[in-house]
Amino acid sequence: MIEYPTETKALWLHRPTPLEKMWGIWPTSTGYAIAKPEYRNGSRAIPSFALIYLEQGALHFIDHRGNEQLLRKNTMFCLIPGILHQYYYAEADAPPRTSWITFEGKQSLPLLNRIGFSMEQPCLTGWDETRLIPHMKSMERVFASEEKTDRLHFVLLLVGLFDELLAQSRQLGYENAPNTSWLQDSIEFMNTHYSNGIRIRDVARHAGMTRSHFTRVFTEHRGCSPKAYLQQLRMEKAMHYLKETSFTLTEIALTISYPDAYSFSRAFQQHYGYPPSRARERPDKGSSG
Structure with a gap:
């Protein structure tokens, strides 16, 4: 992990191969971070899709319309390319710790919508960490291994995460959010x-x-x-x-x-x-x- 003024962070990047891009969705980075009180992810848009899972602590989240909400443990929020957002440190019993995965491909938005995420509903709560965190950690291990062979392991791990999210979203009542x-x-x-x-x-x-x-x-x-x-x-x-x-x-x-x-x-x-x-x-x- 690397110490920054506002957070402690671990980040792994992945350059997708042509084989991976054939699947319509592929991961580009993963990592985790522990925010410090000065942490603020200012108003900006990102080039890739992202899913960010709040493992502990709390964050203030402001969506593209300026609506603010307090996110607590076991909340996940999605970021959509070109859509402004910001989030920052919130006081809680522990500092905010997040894990994330960024990804690209034409199937990204349909899969997010199927789970229940949208521009109007970027944050969903109530996820079962005992089922979710193992998927996040598996991706971190594979990304950190620096294996560069032309294979589908990275894509299959991402699909496995989406499969788990879809199963939980069905149980939580998020799947196929209204009007999407x-x-x-x-x-x-x-x-x-x-x-x-x-x-x-x-x-x-x-x-x-x-x-x-x-x-x-x-x-x-x-x-x-x-x-x-x-x-x-x-x-x-x-x-x-x-x-x-x-x-x-x-x-x-x-x-x-x-x-x-x-x-x-x-x-x-x-x-x-x-x-x-x-x-x-x-x-x-x-x-x-």
């Missing part, structure tokens, strides 16, 4: 068909809504427009092809439903801030919790 089934269904529809040239009206029709109403409620729940979500899916897949294959720009464009290399390159430049040709020259960056 249409959102999860529309996201799964986009995750499956984004490369087939679907448009927002197609997704809205699938959800049983008008285009304007669907766009409004999706944006309220997800924090970004459905158009931006589709664009993100296509750009992530494009980046994968650029880094992991020798596909030409035209082949990539047609694969993710752009009519030609020019329109794809322009969209890529607008999204990432640099052209596709540079993507093949740029090394991947590590993830952090």
Whole structure:
């Protein structure tokens, strides 16, 4: 563990392999921390999804709407990429100790929604630590081993954690939180068909809504427009092809439903801030919790 002015922290990073990314969800980091009285995780967004479990103590948590609540032991909260949040030290019988896992992939949000997490309900309490902590500790041990072979152990551990969370959420009554089934269904529809040239009206029709109403409620729940979500899916897949294959720009464009290399390159430049040709020259960056 490393001593910082506001916390004592242990962190392990993982760079997912192409094999792991085939599964639609993969871990990027894990760790644990003991907060000091000065600890405050200021208002910020993170690039990955995260699940943070409060093993002891208490934290003040402020969601993206500015609503504050006091979290106590056996509470877990989720963080969604691009959504602002903050949390800080709270007085309790013991200092706050948290364990976390960060992860990415198009199945991340549907799985979180299935458990009961959402932007409106980022914090869920009542978890059985005797069943949950062993999963967290197993991931810490594997991450700390620094094993870099191209295998699925990391993904399977993450899936095992989600399986346990789903089982407990069913017992606690959190599974399929109200008013999120249409959102999860529309996201799964986009995750499956984004490369087939679907448009927002197609997704809205699938959800049983008008285009304007669907766009409004999706944006309220997800924090970004459905158009931006589709664009993100296509750009992530494009980046994968650029880094992991020798596909030409035209082949990539047609694969993710752009009519030609020019329109794809322009969209890529607008999204990432640099052209596709540079993507093949740029090394991947590590993830952090």
